[in-house]
Amino acid sequence: MTTGTAYLLVDVAGTGCALPQRAVREILPLPRLWRPPGAPGALAGFLNLAGSAVPVLDLAVLFGLGRHVTTQQVTAQAALYRHLVLLHGEAPLALLVDRVADVVRVEAGQVRPVDDAATLNGCVAAEIRLGDTLVHGLAIDRILLAEERDRLAARTWDAQARLAEWAA
Numbered sequence: 709m710t711t712g713t714a715y716l717l718v719d720v721a722g723t724g725c726a727l728p729q730r731a732v733r734e735i736l737p738l739p740r741l742w743r744p745p746g747a748p749g750a751l752a753g754f755l756n757l758a759g760s761a762v763p764v765l766d767l768a769v770l771f772g773l774g775r776h777v778t779t780q781q782v783t784a785q786a787a788l789y790r791h792l793v794l795l796h797g798e799a800p801l802a803l804l805v806d807r808v809a810d811v812v813r814v815e816a817g818q819v820r821p822v823d824d825a826a827t828l829n830g831c832v833a834a835e836i837r838l839g840d841t842l843v844h845g846l847a848i849d850r851i852l853l854a855e856e857r858d859r860l861a862a863r864t865w866d867a868q869a870r871l872a873e874w875a876a
Contacts, residue, residue: 712813715836717843718793718805721773724843726814726836727803731795731848735808738790744867751860752804754867755792759875761867762800763860764792770851771831795848799861803851812838819845829853 714729741753741764750770755762767773792802818837822845824830829852834845852860 712815713819714811714813715845716793716811717809717838718767718791718803719807719809720771720805721768722806723771723773724809724841725767725805726812726834726843726845727793727848728845729811731797732793733796734794736792736794736802738792738804744863747863748859751863754864755802756871757794757800759871760800761864761871762794762802763864763867764802764804765851766804767851768804768806797848799857799864814838 715726716729716732716735718725718727736755739755741755743751743753747753750765752764752766752769755764789807791805791808793805793808794800794802814836820835820837822830822832822834826832829850831847831850832844833847833850836843836845
């Protein structure tokens, strides 16, 4: 019998992170995104997924890990390895990562909780030991601040309205 919790391991600008597998709906190759003028840097753009506007957050920019280029500036070769992680949830959301590395099952003894005050909004919920490596276990529901979630919801509504204007 398999025990432990499953995590999706991703690379974000050279930093290893883990997302709870139960939060992941789908992994997609990096498609062409459309980005409205004046969008905040962390909003890589929107994905048109079967007529639904899905906001895409660039985790490297959001976490201040140094990269700030639009998806149009990414070379074709670099884009080959970048992925969107589409999340489960009431509001559509995808995360842009540099690479999806693996899915691993982690035993409770490999996970050390991180104090909520140690990271912005408690977005890193745990340190996960994988051999000699520590990766950041992300809390999906705390990646954005409440105000950021509200603003993203408004932008998503606007993007959805724009898509609806062009529907047949």
